[in-house]
Amino acid sequence: MNEQYKQLGVSDAVLTYGETILASLRERFDAIDAIAEANQLKVINAMQKNRVAANHFNLSTGYGYDDEGRDTLERVYADCFGAEAALVRPQITCGTHALALALGANLLPGDELLSPVGAPYDTLEEVIGIRESVGSLKEHGVSYRQVDLLPDGSFDLDGIRAAINEKTKLVTIQRSKGYATRP
Known part of the structure; x- marks a missing residue:
């Protein structure tokens, strides 16, 4: 060789x-x-x-x-x-589709979605309703709040505790920072 x-x-x-x-x-x-x-x-x-x-x-x-x-x-x-069930469809073509499906299935009008890691990946902004979009969670009565990370990139535990309330039904921690400059 x-x-x-x-x-x-x-x-x-x-x-x-x-x-x-x-x-x-x-x-x-x-x-x-x-x-x-x-x-x-x-x-x-x-x-x-x-x-x-x-x-x-x-x-x-x-x-x-x-x-x-x-x-x-x-x-x-x-x-x-090791899951209770799975949803496998060729129509779920990307992670954003999968996340939109999961968020929509688990949040009802009046519920709140909390992100303790700051802003979500940009493609989720329309899904959530941060940027206006037809069919967003916001349009369906789901509110959104976020707690930004501390300057060193760690969780703001006090801010997270203060943000959680009776409307908070789902907390999303997204690993990807997308195009953001956060740590």
Whole structure:
């Protein structure tokens, strides 16, 4: 194999350096492989438990009634993630769609959504109603409050305690800072 690299102009020094780096990462790669194997076995087990078969991949009417394949796939996902249930749809095309669906399903008119990590990712501003949008949570009577992080990026625990009230029904902590400059 080294001869093929040499034909491409890759020097022995670069090859040796690459091998050294790979060797130093072997333990990390082995850990990743172990996680992948455990997750693969979890999926196989869930598929066997739910008796996934060829008929689950047949076309449906499109109406979703008695769609055995979809229902089985959702049970497989729920088992894989240790959840009570799962909702798996090709129409949920991004994280914002998934979050909008979850927020809309769990918040009712009069409820309040609290973000203790400052402003949400920009795509959620329209979902929440920070930026006006048809069908937003705000339009449906859900209020929103936020508590900004402290200058060092830590939680403002006193501010969070003061913000929680009887209307607070859901607290969202988003890891992604989007395009914001916060820590």
